[in-house]
Amino acid sequence: MSxxxxxxxxxxxxxxSEADVMQAMxxxxxxxxxxxxxxxxxxxxxxxxxxxxxxxxxxxxxxxSGCGWPGLYLAARxxxxxxxxxxxxxxxxxxxxxxxxxxxxxxxxxxxxxAEALPLRPxxxxxxxxxxxxx
Amino acid sequence: xxxxxxxxxxxxxxxxxxxxxxxxxxxxxLPTSYPxxxxxxxxxxxxxxxxxxxxRLTQQAKIDETERHREExxxxxxxxxxxxxxxRRRNAIEAIDAGLLRRRLYVARRR
Numbered sequence: 001m002s003x004x005x006x007x008x009x010x011x012x013x014x015x016x017s018e019a020d021v022m023q024a025m026x027x028x029x030x031x032x033x034x035x036x037x038x039x040x041x042x043x044x045x046x047x048x049x050x051x052x053x054x055x056x057x058x059x060x061x062x063x064x065s066g067c068g069w070p071g072l073y074l075a076a077r078x079x080x081x082x083x084x085x086x087x088x089x090x091x092x093x094x095x096x097x098x099x100x101x102x103x104x105x106x107x108x109x110x111x112x113x114x115a116e117a118l119p120l121r122p123x124x125x126x127x128x129x130x131x132x133x134x135x
Numbered sequence: 136x137x138x139x140x141x142x143x144x145x146x147x148x149x150x151x152x153x154x155x156x157x158x159x160x161x162x163x164x165l166p167t168s169y170p171x172x173x174x175x176x177x178x179x180x181x182x183x184x185x186x187x188x189x190x191r192l193t194q195q196a197k198i199d200e201t202e203r204h205r206e207e208x209x210x211x212x213x214x215x216x217x218x219x220x221x222x223r224r225r226n227a228i229e230a231i232d233a234g235l236l237r238r239r240l241y242v243a244r245r246r
């Protein structure tokens with residue numbers, strides 16, 4: 001599948017993740033209320049947060065964060081800052097709304113970008129997470 | 136760094152690897168291994184945890200939920216895409232059971 005078709009598939013998927021039925025399924029299967037559409041459960045996200053030793057003074061980078069799962073969740077849970085990047089604008093827009101709704105605009109940012117061109121200075125993140133990227 | 140990914144099973148023949156590539160996500164087609172990628176990128180202390188059993192449970196739960204919400208999903212995505220999605224998930228479960236696909240957690244530290 002070409003990169004453009006793959007991008008379009010993700011655009012459709014993130015747009016549909018706003019539908020009530022998709023959110024109900026994400027809650028039932030993944031225990032997530034972040035419009036998640038991969039395979040990462042809340043228990044697995046919690047495990048990632050523990051392994052990365054997240055804390056309020058740390059900056060987490062979530063690469064391929066889609067609508068914000070699990071990066072925004074981990075920042076909310078552990079108090080750290082987060083930069084969530086994804087090349088699919090629909091997902092980034094959903095993540096923006098979630099950040100505003102959770103009053104996290106002072107420590108959470110959703111940015112359109114890719115792993116090949118990260119919008120950060122080298123070595124500026126304390127921890128990096130990615131889940132089911134290309135999956 | 137910590138990440139979760141789906142990858143080909145261990146010690147697959149070329150034919151099995153091709154089949155894993157057909158039924159699995161694009162990440163399965165990587166021509167190298169994650170430990171190798173991590174090491175060449177300067178990461179050390181690479182730890183790997185197999186989460187294939189949890190992946191299978193998640194795929195089955197997605198199938199169950201897809202069937203429970205059948206009419207709503209068909210209204211959202213159309214019948215053809217709905218059926219295709221169910222078929223892909225059933226194929227993924229068969230591939231997991233055959234050892235063609237696995238899901239793993241990688242943890243590594245930058246030197």
